[in-house]
Amino acid sequence: MTDSTTPPPDLRVHHFDTTEEAYTQTQCSDSIRDGDVLVIAREKVVGFLRAAWPCALTVRHGDLHTLTAPIDRIDGGKYANSAHLAADQAQQLDVALRDDHAPDARPTVRQVDDMIQASAEAAARVSGDPDPENPHWKAALDRMAHANAFLCKHHPAWAEATKAPTPVSTKGHAPRHASHPDVLAALPVLDGLRAAPLTNQHDMGDPSDIDLPVHGYAIEPRGHGLVAAYWLHRGLARRRDDHPDGPLLESVHARFVAAGWAVEPLCPTSMCVFAHRPQPTA
Template identity: 90%
Template sequence: MTGSPTPPPGLRVHHFDTTEEAYTQTQCSDDIRDGDVLVIGPEKVVGFLRAAWPVALTVRHGDLHTFTAPIGRIDGGKYADSARLAADQARQLDVALRDDHAPDAKPTARQIDDMIQVSAEAAARVSGDPEPENPDWKDALDRMTHANTFLCKHHPAWAAAAKAPKPVSTKGHAPRHTDHPDVIAALPALAGLRAAPLTNEHDMGDPSDTDLPVNGYAIEPRGHGLIAAYWLHRGLARRRDDHPDGPLLESVHARFVAAGWAVEPLYPTSVCVFAHRPQPIG
């Protein structure tokens, strides 16, 4: 572990070989203070100490924690200087910060290549058997989400590929949501339940929809980790107090609770289940 020779007044930069070592040292070393920057070059991780929590600002985070909001909204902007110093250190490593922590920064070609590698590594983990209760699987999904967001903004070919035509119909969600990370995370929670085959044009609230009859669950992403899950009968979303299919919303609700999602209360007149995707500690 070494200190940076040119940090801003009051802040230091500490270098480590592994994120495990960085985490341990923040808990036992008096030399590392609140706001100090942590650089783990071999793992391409940069972050800082937030009170007692070592937190990464890079997509890769190893054993460090991650934030669930842009850095400017954390603790009223208390760590703005730490974030700027961390960004300087990340540029020296040619490692990009998560796009929600550096939304206006123009990445280098090497940083874009690194995000392509992150996306590929994370996708390989996520595309295996879904394990929504496994922290490693959830971390891989989080890395893939942020790497793809970064690449869609900064890599024109990647953005074009993301807009490629989707299948005519898919089960459990509209084709346009096939690659949405919140939908990918939600599907394992409902494994074994009937999935409604949907097109992009399906309107689950229109009795005249030509996709009738369609039966089963349907997931819609609502942004920021929130999904709405419906139960369809003959193509229409059913309220909890509709019979005989309405009570199946209870099964959908119970599945998300069991999978560790934060689920909003279900009422007799509810037409869907609102569930918030589990997030890393931050």
């Protein structure tokens, strides 16, 4: 272990050969004080001592602990100076801090490349021997998640390559309506009823879709708080007087009434339930 004095004057930087040595020394050496920065260049780990706990601020952490919240939320921001000093040390090593500990930092090309390597190392461990009960496996999963979060923010090609695809189908509504506020408000009303899996291409009124194994309710937003709720059988919307599924429109109707929505009356030939989302009172 080697020490160096650096600003701010109340903090010191301690260098170690391994994270195992760093951990041991923090437990038995009086020269390492609360908030001091820990640097393990060989393992690309930089961190600090939080009371009795040596914690890493980098994606790789070896034998050190990790933090469950951004550094500015730890102990009321007590370790902000430690984080700044750690960032300086990481910069000298050309190793980036975990993104939630240095959200405003602009990484170098080398730091981005190193994070790609860290992601690959963690992914190999996660996929090689999956074991959610193994703490080392969980630690690798954590490293992979934070490396990928870093890369999605700072590496445009990585962000594009890992972008979640648009879902092929969603239950109870078309994928294009997944974030519509009126649809999101209606879904809990019908919780417990069967939801029809729909694609953006599905046409519930087209007889050519009659043999699709699509059954259950389907919600369509109509604007200004109005939704149309259908009941589908074999891919088609059914009228109130169709059997055997048509009468299930009554259950849909009753759900919206009970939830306080303004619901238009049903008649025997109704194809859907029109329900107006409750408006907040002044």
